[in-house]
Amino acid sequence: MSAETLDEILFVYIRGWYILINEREKVIKAKEVLIKIANGINPVDGTPINEESFLNDPRIIRCFFYISELLNRVIAGQTNQNLPKPTELHITKEEKSLVKFPENKIGVNEFAKCINNVIDLNKSKKLSGVELNKQLKKMGVLSENIDENGKTRTIINNKSVDYGFESEKRNYNGNNMRWS
Numbered sequence: 500m501s502a503e504t505l506d507e508i509l510f511v512y513i514r515g516w517y518i519l520i521n522e523r524e525k526v527i528k529a530k531e532v533l534i535k536i537a538n539g540i541n542p543v544d545g546t547p548i549n550e551e552s553f554l555n556d557p558r559i560i561r562c563f564f565y566i567s568e569l570l571n572r573v574i575a576g577q578t579n580q581n582l583p584k585p586t587e588l589h590i591t592k593e594e595k596s597l598v599k600f601p602e603n604k605i606g607v608n609e610f611a612k613c614i615n616n617v618i619d620l621n622k623s624k625k626l627s628g629v630e631l632n633k634q635l636k637k638m639g640v641l642s643e644n645i646d647e648n649g650k651t652r653t654i655i656n657n658k659s660v661d662y663g664f665e666s667e668k669r670n671y672n673g674n675n676m677r678w679s
Contacts, residue, residue: 526570526573526574527570527574530567530570530571533563533567534563534564534567536548536554536563537560537563537567539554539555584624585620585621585622585623585624586624587623587624588618588623588624588625588630589618589619589622590614590618594618594619595617597617598613598614598616598617599613599616600613601613604665604667606628607628607631607632607635608627608628610628610631611625611626611627611628611630611631614626632653636653639656639658640656640658640659640662640664641653641654641655641656641659641664642654642655
């Protein structure tokens with residue numbers, strides 16, 4: 500028996516890892532247990548789950564079927580690349596409490612990096628400085644101004660100060676620029 504054939508028999512390539520068939524069998528068994536629970540069957544003794552149990556809540560049942568589908572993908576060797584990417588920013592209270600900002604003044608891009616360091620990118624899309632600016636303009640916290648060269652610039656306004664925004668003059672590649 501060749502080494503390649505032996506590898507094919509003993510290992511399955513899943514999510515960038517070679518997993519022993521035994522581990523794959525555990526994933527298959529876990530999926531079977533979830534399906535039984537989702538169908539209202541106690542996986543230990545095969546009896547119906549008590550109707551008053553939280554396991555009979557339709558929201559919980561949908562979750563079990565969803566996880567079962569994800570396990571099907573793992574068993575088939577599909578990766579996260581096949582899952583849809585999050586399309587909205589989502590941050591939990593716990594994640595908010597973990598956000599750490601530097602002591603010095605920061606711009607919107609640095610602010611976005613601080614947020615992105617704590618969010619779960621499997622559940623949330625990344626925050627960008629551009630998107631943050633857009634939302635702050637919609638809220639009226641920041642404004643736009645067209646300069647003498649016809650370029651649109653983001654600027655602070657009277658409401659900006661209430662939110663802690665201020666404008667700062669900086670030098671970038673020899674050009675004086677005003678940053679908000």
